[in-house]
Amino acid sequence: MGPWYAAAALDGSIHQSAALDGLSCEGCGAALNVASGERTAKCPYCASPNVVARPRSAGEDPTFVVGFVIPEDDARKRARAWIRSTWFVKTAFAKADVSDVRGVYLPAYLYSGSATVQYSAQIGENYTVTETYTTTDANGKTVTRTRTKVKTEWRSLSGQWAAYLDDVLVTASRGLDNAELEAIEPYDLRALRRFTPKILSGWLAEDPSRAVSECAELARQEAVEQVGSRLAAHMPGDTHRDLRHETTFQHEHGALMLLPVWVLAVKYDPQEPPVRMVLNGQTGAITGTPPRSWIKIAGAVVVLILAIALTVWMGARA
C-alpha cells in the first residue's frame, strides 16, 4: 500500500516555527502540545493529572486544518446543556465544572482511494397475483373470494463496480477513539485550509499518537462500510438480499490534518472511568452519555408507586 506510507513518511519536518512544549498523558497516551511555558494540569481527553513532559516528536506536519467556529463561551454553554440533557443524572457529575472544557486540535487522517468492488446479490422484482380463497361469511355460509398478493421473483446478479472515496476521516489520536469521531462527523471539508503553525497558537494540539498503519486499517474499515452502503443503494430491482462484496483499494492516500474539538472529561467518581463530552468545534455536534443515578431512578419509581397507591386508596374511600 505504498502511497499511504509514502505520504506519511517521517521526514523530520516538525513545527519548528511554533514554540511548543510536548506533553504526554500517562492515562490515555495522548501526545499533546501546548504553547511554551503554558502548563495544563489535566489531560483534556481523560482528566488524568499524570501529564508528563515528552520530547517533541519529529513527525510529519499536518497538511490541512479545519478551524474552530464554536467559541469557548458557546462550548461551555453547550456543555452545561449536555449535562442537563439527561434525566436523573448523577449528582456528582451534575456538578462538573464546564470551565474545564478544552479546545483541542485533534490529529486525523483524511483518506482517499479508489475502490474496485466484486459483488454478488439476489435481486428481487415484485409482482402482484390474484388468488381465490374460500371463507365463511357472517351467516356461516362458505363463500369464495379473491385477494391480491405481492410476490417476489429472485434472480442472481454479480459484477464489478468502482467507486472513489475522498472523505473518510479517522482519528490519529490515542486519546480519542474512532467511534467518537464518527459520532460528531461530518466536518464541512470545504472549510479546509493549509496548515500553518500559527493556527495552533492559543490551542492545545495533539501529535498523531496512533501508528500510520493502524490509521490506515481504520480508514479501510470505514471505506469498506461506505462501499457497502453505496453499493446497496446502487442495486437494481425492488429489493435485494445476500449482498456480498470484496473490495480492493488502489491509489490510497492519507493526508494528516487537524480537526477542532471541544472536550470535557469529567472524573466525577474515583472508582469510575471519566465520562467525556466531545463537541465538534465546527458544527457543534456532540457525543457522550452523562451517567444516570440508579438511586435517583429507584427513588422516582418509589414516589410514583406511592402516588398511584394513594390515588387508588382515595378512590376506594370516596
Ligand SMILES: [Zn+2]
Ligand atoms: Zn489522557
